[in-house]
Amino acid sequence: MNKFEYYVRRFGFIGIIKQALSKFGLIKFDVYNFLYERYYSKLKKEDFEDELIDWYKYRSLSDRNPLENPKTFNEKIQWLKINDATKLKTICADKYAVRGFVEEKIRKEYLIPLLGCWNKFEDIDFSKLPDKMIFKSTTGSARYKIIKDKKNIDYEDLKKSMDSWQKLPYGFAGMEIHYLDIERKIICEKLLDMAGPSVADYKIHCFNGKPLIVEYISDRKNHSYRESWFDTKWNKLNIVMDSDSALNHEITPNSPEKLEKMIEISKILSEDFIYVRVDLYEIDGKIYFGELTFTPANGFDEWKGKKSQLLVGKLLRLPYEKRLDIEEINKIMSDLKE
Secondary structure, X not given: OOHHHHHHHHHHHHHHHHHHHHHOOOOOOOHHHHHHHHOHHHOOHHHHHHHHHHHHHHHXXXXXXXXXXXXXXXXHHHHHHHHOOOHHHHHHHOOOOXXXXXXXXXXXXHEOOEEEEEOOHHHOOHHHOOOXXXXXEOOOOOOEEEEOOHHHOOHHHHHHHHHHHHHOOOOOOOOOHHXXXXXXXXXXXXXXXOOOOOOOEEEEEEEOOEEEEEEEEEEEEOXXXXXXXXXXXXXXXXXOEOOOOEEEOOOOOOOOOOHHHHHHHHHHHHOOOOEEEEEEEEEOOEEEEEEEEOOHHXXXXXXXXXXXXXXXXXXXXXXXXXXXXXHHHHHHHHHOOO
């Protein structure tokens, strides 16, 4: 299926025209809403695998079927989407339900304080909330609103955003199907404070229950951020971003104060999964849990060159692959530094 056929099947000619007009600012066009109403809502479960293959070929501009003998990290993430979409993953992708999982595994002290949970915008009593906070959908990424001063809330805009979160399931684009059955709610958490332009993320990639790679992100501003990759001893890895929004750090960042504890926490939280990325924060010497991510960047992490994609793919052992021993893991990690 070529790019044109892919577009026509999903958008139809009317959708293509609307999308073109929106790029020139002539109309507002919610792409995901349109695709859900016209296409995704009609998909049956038996269609999910073919839909993923078509989507991947479209995104990668290739004829590669990622479910057949996957080798790279991104390809194996695609395989896991279809073949490992477990109920536990759905619970842990739910930003409210995962709190119970984390509390049971590592205690409540690592959770960001919860200020409330509601079914819809109209249920929220803003008078009981602090001046600063963050609202999130219990579903996927990019569904959040940061409030730095309650006096400046645009309630009409906030309601519009929350209504859209509640209206549509998340996960059809790219077939992240472990998101589809999440109960759509709105939560509010304490807004974390720290020096600098944004809260820094420590994203710890865990393979078959072993934390091996730390992805560090800082300096989030508008639609860009800075990023570096390390092993669990904070030795820099040769994974380099290839994106206009993901800039590489010009100076190697210092290790977090409690890196060893972060690795310990990640090991506990990852023990039930083939692959998971454990997202943590460290603020004023205290570790906070962020989220568990099973399909980072929808399985399209953009790295320069294919070598690192293949090496990290070797670390991720699918159920039919032989597990690596410590010497094999160390060899791959050594190659990732070159």
